[in-house]
Amino acid sequence: MLDYMHSIHKLMERLFLLLTTVIIQFIADAQHTNVRISRINSPEEPTICLNYANPQYIVAGSNMKQYNYSNDGGHTWNYGFLESTYGVAGDPCIVADNAGNMNYAIMISVAKRIKKLKS
Numbered sequence: 001m002l003d004y005m006h007s008i009h010k011l012m013e014r015l016f017l018l019l020t021t022v023i024i025q026f027i028a029d030a031q032h033t034n035v036r037i038s039r040i041n042s043p044e045e046p047t048i049c050l051n052y053a054n055p056q057y058i059v060a061g062s063n064m065k066q067y068n069y070s071n072d073g074g075h076t077w078n079y080g081f082l083e084s085t086y087g088v089a090g091d092p093c094i095v096a097d098n099a100g101n102m103n104y105a106i107m108i109s110v111a112k113r114i115k116k117l118k119s
């Protein structure tokens with residue numbers, strides 16, 4: 001009887017290990033591949049937003065004034081740089097509206113803003 005119980009115990013251990021391995025593999029396969037959007041200007045403090053009207057269109061922003069966009073769901077990326085008469089100081093924020101417009105907000109340089117208001 002003890003041999004039978006020992007065999008059952010070993011079988012349960014093997015089934016548990018097999019099930020654990022399958023679950024871990026399933027979780028690992030569910031992860032998305034990281035995609036480097038850009039190496040230009042060492043982007044930091046990123047923000048990213050999907051266009052609700054067209055989920056294949058994605059916009060990302062990073063310090064200081066760089067923006068990136070993808071028309072194919074993030075497989076490939078293009079970039080550009082923001083310009084402002086008030087300057088650009090970072091901390092981007094992107095919001096999509098219901099019409100599919102992408103709105104990009106960024107802090108401005110306070111020193112340049114004060115100088116502009118005084119003149």
